[in-house]
Amino acid sequence: MSANSDQGPATDGDTQWPLWEVFIQPKPGAPHEHCGSVHAVDAEQALLNARDVYARRNEGIHLWVVPTQWITGSTPDDMGPFFDPANDKAYRHPQFYKTPRGVRVY
Amino acid sequence: MLSEYLFRLGDDRLILGHRTSEWCGHGPILEEDIALANTALDLIGQANLFLELAGQVEGKGRTADALAYFREGVEFRNAQIMELPRGDFAFTTARQFLVSVFELLHLDRLQSSKHTDLAGIAAKAVKETRYHARHAADWMLKLGDGTAESHQRLQSAVDDLWRFTGELFEVDEIERALTAEGIAVDRGALRAQWRDEVSRVLTAATLTVPDDGFMQRGGREGKHTEHLGHLLAEMQIVARSFPGAEW
Numbered sequence: 126m127s128a129n130s131d132q133g134p135a136t137d138g139d140t141q142w143p144l145w146e147v148f149i150q151p152k153p154g155a156p157h158e159h160c161g162s163v164h165a166v167d168a169e170q171a172l173l174n175a176r177d178v179y180a181r182r183n184e185g186i187h188l189w190v191v192p193t194q195w196i197t198g199s200t201p202d203d204m205g206p207f208f209d210p211a212n213d214k215a216y217r218h219p220q221f222y223k224t225p226r227g228v229r230v231y
Numbered sequence: 232m233l234s235e236y237l238f239r240l241g242d243d244r245l246i247l248g249h250r251t252s253e254w255c256g257h258g259p260i261l262e263e264d265i266a267l268a269n270t271a272l273d274l275i276g277q278a279n280l281f282l283e284l285a286g287q288v289e290g291k292g293r294t295a296d297a298l299a300y301f302r303e304g305v306e307f308r309n310a311q312i313m314e315l316p317r318g319d320f321a322f323t324t325a326r327q328f329l330v331s332v333f334e335l336l337h338l339d340r341l342q343s344s345k346h347t348d349l350a351g352i353a354a355k356a357v358k359e360t361r362y363h364a365r366h367a368a369d370w371m372l373k374l375g376d377g378t379a380e381s382h383q384r385l386q387s388a389v390d391d392l393w394r395f396t397g398e399l400f401e402v403d404e405i406e407r408a409l410t411a412e413g414i415a416v417d418r419g420a421l422r423a424q425w426r427d428e429v430s431r432v433l434t435a436a437t438l439t440v441p442d443d444g445f446m447q448r449g450g451r452e453g454k455h456t457e458h459l460g461h462l463l464a465e466m467q468i469v470a471r472s473f474p475g476a477e478w
Binding site: 170 | 266
């Protein structure tokens with residue numbers, strides 16, 4: 126019996142099937158949002174499982190599934206250097222600036 | 232006899248839906264457990280629509296609930312393949328596959344029925360069924376072309392089920408007349424296409440397509456296997472113990 130060619134990544138020492146992260150697009154034009162994860166042995170099964178677990182109640186119109194191991198995340202140690210410097214830099218938000226007179230505000 | 236045709240359509244789904252619901256909490260993995268429950272709910276939802284319409288057409292004031300819970304086994308018109316015990320996961324998968332491929336062809340044509348209510352139900356059900364067929368076909372490939380054990384279990388499930396597939400294509404006077412009126416679908420005409428599609432997937436799954444031999448029949452006339460009575464006893468007991476109860 127041959128293995129499926131589009132088989133997902135193997136997970137060492139884990140008898141569970143590989144994990145996939147699921148992203149759903151709520152409506153046209155909206156960004157895909159992470160909604161959870163599923164176990165599956167390949168991409169087609171991941172997509173079907175994602176549909177059955179996360180898309181049965183009008184949650185969206187499009188799904189992405191991505192092998193969890195192919196996502197690189199920042200670590201808790203990164204929190205300081207990554208995110209703290211933004212705390213005192215309110216000028217990075219557009220709301221920091223006053224709208225000049227004569228500009229129509231929407 | 233439109234109501235008779237509608238009983239067949241409704242009962243096929245009600246009985247298979249109930250059988251599938253027996254997997255709830257027993258699926259091989261969480262995701263598949265949810266998928267099986269979803270499929271069961273789709274089928275029972277379709278049964279509700281067909282039986283509600285059957286009750287209206289019949290004109291005796293019977294609701295879908297009355298038809299589901301207060302008929303005896305001999306009054307059920309489902310094909311026998313629907314009532315067979317759920318068996319192992321291979322058996323459930325094989326049945327869902329064989330039935331869904333048929334229903335996809337059937338409902339696709341039923342969307343063009345001259346009976347607008349019937350066409351409307353078919354249009355809704357065909358989408359769900361397309362998913363059932365895809366989901367089941369994926370499992371056919373994985374189990375058939377999987378391990379030696381999964382291959383053997385799936386092959387024997389297909390072999391055991393084969394003699395119950397003939398009934399899906401059976402046409403009697405009632406359906407012949409309804410087909411002539413443009414209301415029903417000629418099931419017999421779907422057989423070649425069904426066989427092609429089923430053979431394509433079975434072959435890809437490294438399984439052997441069984442030969443057409445003796446075919447079991449009788450469900451459309453209320454003749455059932457001994458399994459239906461047990462299923463109905465479980466499905467109907469609450470409604471019959473507490474008639475008219477609501478929640």
